Amino acid sequence: MTTETPAPSKPRVLVLFGGRSSEHAVSCVTAAGVLEAIDRSRYDVIPVGIAKSGQWSLVSADPAAWSLRSDVLPEVTATAQAVVMGTADGGAGQELLVAAPGSVPESLGGVDVVLPLLHGPFGEDGTLQGLLEMADMRYVGAGVLASAVGMDKHFMKVVFAAAGLEVGPYTVISDRQWRTEPEDSCERAAALGFPLFVKPARAGSSMGISRVEDPDGLRAAIEKARAFDPKVVIEAGIEGREIEVAVLQGRGLDGPRTSLPGEIAMQPGDHAWYDFEAKYVDGAAAELSCPADLPDDVLDCVRVLAGEAFDAIGGEGLSRVDFFYTPDGRLVINEINTMPGFTPISMYPQMWAKSGLGYTELIDELIGLALERSTGLR
Numbered sequence: 302m303t304t305e306t307p308a309p310s311k312p313r314v315l316v317l318f319g320g321r322s323s324e325h326a327v328s329c330v331t332a333a334g335v336l337e338a339i340d341r342s343r344y345d346v347i348p349v350g351i352a353k354s355g356q357w358s359l360v361s362a363d364p365a366a367w368s369l370r371s372d373v374l375p376e377v378t379a380t381a382q383a384v385v386m387g388t389a390d391g392g393a394g395q396e397l398l399v400a401a402p403g404s405v406p407e408s409l410g411g412v413d414v415v416l417p418l419l420h421g422p423f424g425e426d427g428t429l430q431g432l433l434e435m436a437d438m439r440y441v442g443a444g445v446l447a448s449a450v451g452m453d454k455h456f457m458k459v460v461f462a463a464a465g466l467e468v469g470p471y472t473v474i475s476d477r478q479w480r481t482e483p484e485d486s487c488e489r490a491a492a493l494g495f496p497l498f499v500k501p502a503r504a505g506s507s508m509g510i511s512r513v514e515d516p517d518g519l520r521a522a523i524e525k526a527r528a529f530d531p532k533v534v535i536e537a538g539i540e541g542r543e544i545e546v547a548v549l550q551g552r553g554l555d556g557p558r559t560s561l562p563g564e565i566a567m568q569p570g571d572h573a574w575y576d577f578e579a580k581y582v583d584g585a586a587a588e589l590s591c592p593a594d595l596p597d598d599v600l601d602c603v604r605v606l607a608g609e610a611f612d613a614i615g616g617e618g619l620s621r622v623d624f625f626y627t628p629d630g631r632l633v634i635n636e637i638n639t640m641p642g643f644t645p646i647s648m649y650p651q652m653w654a655k656s657g658l659g660y661t662e663l664i665d666e667l668i669g670l671a672l673e674r675s676t677g678l679r
């Protein structure tokens with residue numbers, strides 16, 4: 302009798318992208334990078350796109366379908382072939398179904414891990430993570446609470462301050478406050494001193510953010526932010542260099558790993574700050590240098606603080622932590638991103654590349670961390 306060893310089955314990775322947030326196109330561009338780089342000899346890839354309407358579909362695995370071509374932004378469009386996910390089934394393994402109207406749903410087979418390449422609300426904010434928890438599906442990155450805290454520019458500051466990290470002066474205008482006491486709200490904001498940065502509490506990619514130079518511009522800036530989120534965060538402008546650190550969860554019981562810090566420097570030109578155009582449209586507007594040109598003790602310090610910020614929110618998987626380095630030598634934390642820009646040329650993968658971990662290996666590492674971890678209590 303001969304026994305044949307079955308070929309070891311490869312983990313099946315559901316690459317999930319697009320989504321309902323204003324960062325839909327950015328997510329597609331990330332997916333193009335990941336679909337190109339993911340090691341197909343190690344993983345079976347199931348590409349699933351989420352249309353702006355929220356519908357999930359089985360989509361093309363061809364990176365070219367999602368890359369940024371000249372001025373056309375990639376977009377997932379809803380198809381008749383909707384992908385649906387069941388709820389937890391007591392451990393028999395999670396299956397996805399493809400359902401077209403009028404036909405019997407077809408199984409896509411089991412999924413071992415989800416790689417959510419989604420930015421912003423309904424992707425990076427804990428809602429998707431909650432859905433995956435309910436379905437007993439493993440996924441890459443932060444859990445429910447850490448995602449929600451990392452998405453909210455108000456609560457992340459509360460958590461950072463409680464952990465002893467320095468946050469800049471800020472105030473919050475809730476929907477009720479703005480509707481019942483707009484004058485007081487404006488006065489409270491103006492008291493921080495101009496220039497101010499007015500931001501939707503839960504957005505990203507600089508969308509809805511304005512730099513306001515004087516009281517005249519305040520109301521319009523608040524209304525603009527409110528178009529993204531009824532909760533608005535207003536911050537005193539901080540003079541300083543923008544320093545970022547890529548954080549990767551440690552293996553086993555190890556603490557977080559941190560990359561060499563990078564610096565985003567705005568080139569002289571049309572952009573006074575790192576706005577949407579500078580991030581995605583005008584490639585020459587900002588320059589990344591990594592490692593940042595800073596004394597060794599400052600580089601060490603910012604890495605320690607980045608690890609502390611990751612732990613403060615209960616981070617898992619990955620995060621990018623952004624600071625201002627002020628002329629008087631303080632490191633003020635700006636924000637944490639639990640699903641940072643992840644195209645091959647984005648800061649996060651670039652900083653790891655400079656630190657010796659390439660893009661394909663980084664994807665591998667993230668999937669490995671997610672496969673090691675069970676669902677629940679996250």
Ligand SMILES: Nc1ncnc2c1ncn2[C@@H]1O[C@H](COP(=O)(O)OP(=O)(O)O)[C@@H](O)[C@H]1O
Binds near residue numbers: 469500536538576
């Ligand atoms: N308090 C601030 N002081 C100075 N510049 C700021 C401040 N807040 C934001 N900025 C500028 O705006 C950019 C985007 O703000 P950020 O809070 O990082 O929003 P996003 O989550 O959209 O990236 C920053 O990279 C920085 O250039």
Ligand SMILES: [Mg+2]
Binds near residue numbers: 623636
């Ligand atoms: Mg930012």
